[in-house]
Structures are given as C-alpha cells and as structure tokens.
Amino acid sequence: MSMHKLSPYQRASCILLGLETVHPEHDVISKVRFTMESLSAETIQRDKCVEDFFNLLKVTKDYPITPFLEKMVFTKTGPDLLQATLKVMDYLTYDPSFKNLQLLLGQLDSTVIDDEKFEKLLINFLMKKSEDEGFGFCTELVSVLLEKNPFIQIKKILEFCHDLYQDDQLRLLKKSYEHFVTIGSEAPFFAFLYQHLTLRIFNDIKVVLLGEQKNLLVDAFSKGQVKSKLWLVSELSKLNNSGLKNALVLCGWVGLLPHLLFKAGFQEIISVDFDESCQSIALRLNKLETDMGRFNAVTEDIFNLNYKQLRLLQSQHDSAQIMDCVDLLINTSCEHIEAFDEWYAKIPEGQLVVLQSNDFFDCDQHVNCVNSLADFREQTPMGERLFSGALPLENYTRFMVIGYK
Numbered sequence: 313m314s315m316h317k318l319s320p321y322q323r324a325s326c327i328l329l330g331l332e333t334v335h336p337e338h339d340v341i342s343k344v345r346f347t348m349e350s351l352s353a354e355t356i357q358r359d360k361c362v363e364d365f366f367n368l369l370k371v372t373k374d375y376p377i378t379p380f381l382e383k384m385v386f387t388k389t390g391p392d393l394l395q396a397t398l399k400v401m402d403y404l405t406y407d408p409s410f411k412n413l414q415l416l417l418g419q420l421d422s423t424v425i426d427d428e429k430f431e432k433l434l435i436n437f438l439m440k441k442s443e444d445e446g447f448g449f450c451t452e453l454v455s456v457l458l459e460k461n462p463f464i465q466i467k468k469i470l471e472f473c474h475d476l477y478q479d480d481q482l483r484l485l486k487k488s489y490e491h492f493v494t495i496g497s498e499a500p501f502f503a504f505l506y507q508h509l510t511l512r513i514f515n516d517i518k519v520v521l522l523g524e525q526k527n528l529l530v531d532a533f534s535k536g537q538v539k540s541k542l543w544l545v546s547e548l549s550k551l552n553n554s555g556l557k558n559a560l561v562l563c564g565w566v567g568l569l570p571h572l573l574f575k576a577g578f579q580e581i582i583s584v585d586f587d588e589s590c591q592s593i594a595l596r597l598n599k600l601e602t603d604m605g606r607f608n609a610v611t612e613d614i615f616n617l618n619y620k621q622l623r624l625l626q627s628q629h630d631s632a633q634i635m636d637c638v639d640l641l642i643n644t645s646c647e648h649i650e651a652f653d654e655w656y657a658k659i660p661e662g663q664l665v666v667l668q669s670n671d672f673f674d675c676d677q678h679v680n681c682v683n684s685l686a687d688f689r690e691q692t693p694m695g696e697r698l699f700s701g702a703l704p705l706e707n708y709t710r711f712m713v714i715g716y717k
C-alpha cells in the first residue's frame with residue numbers, strides 16, 4: 313500500500329495506528345484514531361459518522377447522558393424525537409413536568425401530527441423552557457438538534473457533555489474535534505498532534521504508518537531512545553552553539569536525531585549507518601530536509617570514513633554529499649562499537665564531538681558498554697570537555713560527553 317494513494321484522512325488514521333503502537337500509554341491516541349476512523353470515508357455518511365462518535369463517547373467513559381443524547385439525535389419521527397428530548401431534560405433537571413409530558417406523549421396518536429410540525433413544536437417548547445424557566449441547556453439542545461453538519465453536531469454534543477461533566481477526557485476529545493472540523497490536509501493534522509499531544513516526537517514518526525520494519529521503529533522510538541536524544545539536543549543548546557550549522561551523525565539509525573537537530577536549527581546533516589535498511593526510513597523521516605538537499609542518509613561503515621577529509625564524504629553506495637567542514641560529529645551508539653579505541657583514534661584532534669554510551673550490558677549488540685560515566689570519560693579523552701553527564705532511564709543509564717577531542 314503506497315502512501316500517496318491514501319487520502320489525508322486515511323493517512324492520518326494510519327499514522328495514529330502507528331502512534332498507538334509506539335505509545336500505548338497515551339490512550340488519547342487510540343481515541344483520536346477511533347474518531348478519525350469514523351471520519352475517514354471520502355464521502356462522509358452523516359449517520360455513520362455520528363453513530364461512530366457515540367460509540368467513541370461510550371468507550372471513553374460511561375457518561376449517563378450519552379444514550380439519551382444518542383436517541384435524541386437519531387430519532388426520526390416527531391413524537392419519538394420529543395420523547396427522547398424529554399428524557400434528556402428529565403435526566404438533566406429532575407423537573408416532574410418532563411415526566412408528565414412524557415406520559416402524555418405516550419398516549420398521543422403519532423399519526424395525527426406530521427413530523428415537521430412536531431419538530432417545530434419541540435423547538436418552540438425547548439426555547440420557551442430556556443427563556444421562561446432558565447433551562448439554558450435547552451438552547452444548546454435545539455442547536456444540537458438542528459445542526460446539519462455532522463462534524464459540528466458532534467462538536468456541539470461534546471461541548472454540551474463537557475459543560476455537564478467537566479471531564480478532562482471530554483476536554484481532550486473536544487479539542488480533537490475542534491481540530492478535525494478545521495483540518496483539510498495532513499499538515500495541520502500533524503501540527504495538531506504536535507501541539508496538543510505535547511510529545512514533540514509525534515511529528516516525527518509518520519513513517520511508522522507504513523508498517524515496514526515496525527519492530528525497528530518501535531525500538532528506535534522507545535522512551536529511552538527518545539529521551540536520550542532529547543537530552544542531547546537540550547544539553548547541546550545550553551552550550552554556545554550558534555555557530556554550529558552542520559552535523560555528521562554516525563550510526564545514525566533511523567534518523568530520529570537528525571530530525572530533532574533540524575528542529576533545533578541545524579542546516580545540514582548527514583547520517584551514516586552500515587545497516588542499509590535504515591537509509592530509506594531516515595530519508596523519509598527527514599523528507600522535508602532531504603527534498604531541500606539538506607539531509608542525506610548514507611549506508612557506510614563508520615570505520616571506512618576518512619575523518620581527516622570529512623568534507624568529502626564519499627560512499628560506495630551513495631552519491632557524495634559535500635560538507636565544507638564538519639561542525640559537529642555525533643555518535644550516540646558508542647556501546648555498539650567493538651574496536652572503539654581504533655575508531656576514536658581516527659577522529660582528528662580539535663573536532664567537536666557529542667558521544668553517548670550506556671550500561672545496558674544485556675543486549676547482544678552492545679559490545680562496548682561502560683559501567684559508569686567515569687569509565688566513559690576515560691574511554692573518550694578530550695582536549696576540552698564541555699559537558700559530561702548521566703541520564704537514568706527505565707532499564708539502563710545513558711552517558712554523554714561533549715567536547716573538543
């Protein structure tokens with residue numbers, strides 16, 4: 313299945329599925345996805361859309377008003393509509409007049425009044441209740457009933473429910489809907505994820521939706537990995553790095569770090585990894601910059617690079633990309649480098665570097681873990697050290713050093 317054949321809604325839906333897989337703890341994602349799915353049809357069927365919405369509402373929480381509202385919205389014939397509306401009002405007010413009216417209505421012969429008339433009567437009745445008896449919600453109910461646009465109707469129902477229950481989940485749902493009413497393309501959708509779900513990373517993992525190399529991605533976007541990279545970007549920004557324009561990211565994996573670095577203001581980045589399956593993902597994750605010629609992912613062994621002439625970063629497999637000089641050299645996978653000293657010796661003195669390693673000895677591929685920050689500092693002698701620190705994560709500790717070699 314190719315991405316470009318999908319509609320923006322379908323794409324967004326797939327993306328959410330991906331997000332859900334990667335961040336199962338953020339249950340709002342599954343709710344938003346569910347919502348999206350209900351809106352995904354190119355030709356939106358009003359009933360289906362609203363029906364799905366109510367299902368979503370039920371899944372979210374057992375709000376007692378939901379079945380009444382649902383009935384009110386879906387009921388087709390006049391008397392039934394009034395019955396349902398009265399039930400809603402009964403529920404909301406405990407006013408005995410509504411119960412009495414319901415009883416009366418049950419005795420009415422529905423065939424004698426046509427539905428249109430009934431609807432008018434109902435609206436008048438509600439408006440009168442609102443004015444005479446201060447049942448302000450009646451105006452909102454009218455507005456819900458009369459709304460023809462399913463998106464806006466849902467939005468109004470959410471507003472109604474939120475006012476009623478003041479529930480945080482409803483607030484989130486409301487927010488998502490406010491957004492969905494206005495989205496027309498993928499871009500604002502991601503902006504929405506970015507702003508409202510507050511995980512910056514959401515904007516970066518569109519690639520998950522393709523379903524390829526899912527395990528690789530789940531690992532690359534695991535909390536520990538993401539935190540470690542955000543830590544790197546954050547510590548780097550604390551140093552006076554305004555002169556840093558480009559970076560060479562070694563063992564760059566799927567290109568997450570470059571993406572974050574671009575966001576932090578870097579202009580040009582090359583990522584190098586000898587696993588060829590990483591390249592296509594890294595290019596997609598950094599598509600914008602790739603298209604602008606500011607990013608490249610190269611398949612190469614970092615031992616094969618000529619660090620003295622890094623400006624000509626030739627690769628066997630890729631066309632060369634030229635950097636005038638490398639402002640910053642990054643390797644966050646030092647735990648993966650067996651002959652570490654041999655590799656480190658290749659880096660010219662005076663080169664600004666950021667290096668990360670960890671003490672996660674249990675992974676087979678970790679052939680160069682260190683026990684402590686002190687050990688990592690010893691492994692990475694520097695002319696001038698700008699930063700060194702440890703970040704405790706769930707299963708291990710990440711170590712980082714920054715400085716001029």
Ligand SMILES: C[S@@+](CC[C@H](N)C(=O)[O-])C[C@H]1O[C@@H](n2cnc3c(N)ncnc32)[C@H](O)[C@@H]1O
Nearest residue numbers: 563565584585586587612613614615644645648
């Ligand atoms: C599991 S990942 C990265 C883990 C690390 N904590 C990080 O996120 O930066 C390690 C990556 O290093 C790459 N790698 C290991 N040795 C390499 C080498 N000699 N040259 C290029 N890439 C290498 C692997 O292909 C893999 O994609």
